[in-house]
Amino acid sequence: MNDAPDCLHCGVCCFSDLETYVRVTGEDWTRLGPDADRAAHFIGHRAYLKMVDGHCASLELRPATGEFFCTIYERRPQTCRDLGRGTPECAGELAAKSARPAAALAHAKAQPSVTPPGHSQALRAALQM
Ligand code: SF4
Numbered sequence: 001m002n003d004a005p006d007c008l009h010c011g012v013c014c015f016s017d018l019e020t021y022v023r024v025t026g027e028d029w030t031r032l033g034p035d036a037d038r039a040a041h042f043i044g045h046r047a048y049l050k051m052v053d054g055h056c057a058s059l060e061l062r063p064a065t066g067e068f069f070c071t072i073y074e075r076r077p078q079t080c081r082d083l084g085r086g087t088p089e090c091a092g093e094l095a096a097k098s099a100r101p102a103a104a105l106a107h108a109k110a111q112p113s114v115t116p117p118g119h120s121q122a123l124r125a126a127l128q129m
């Protein structure tokens with residue numbers, strides 16, 4: 001499928017309501033390095049990427065530019081690496097969830113004071129100092 005959108009302006013495959021959407025293996029955890037605790041957590045005996053507001057918590061929505069930016073791109077789990085743009089899996093994601101990113105972006109635009117997920121905790125901590 002050569003007409004797949006530019007991933008930076010798509011983000012569809014980073015959206016899910018499942019808390020167990022992206023499994024994080026031991027190898028993934030090691031690759032995440034210092035980002036592991038921020039990006040992933042354990043549910044039972046297995047680790048998964050953290051999810052927030054219906055998408056991966058490491059996905060930064062940028063309303064000003066309409067971008068969906070993976071903040072851990074270089075260290076993302078193997079599951080994310082395996083989902084190639086333009087593959088049948090990509091097409092399946094687009095067919096199932098294509099409306100979600102635009103809705104999330106519109107919501108983010110309506111709440112300009114909301115900080116990206118990865119920064120909100122640090123900001124809260126800073127404000128309490
Ligand atoms: S891989 Fe496909 S579904 Fe995922 S962001 Fe890229 S174009 Fe969108």
Ligand code: SF4
Pocket residue numbers: 013014022049056057058059060069070071072073076077080
């Ligand atoms: S790690 Fe990056 S590519 Fe994988 S689901 Fe999260 S934001 Fe998307």
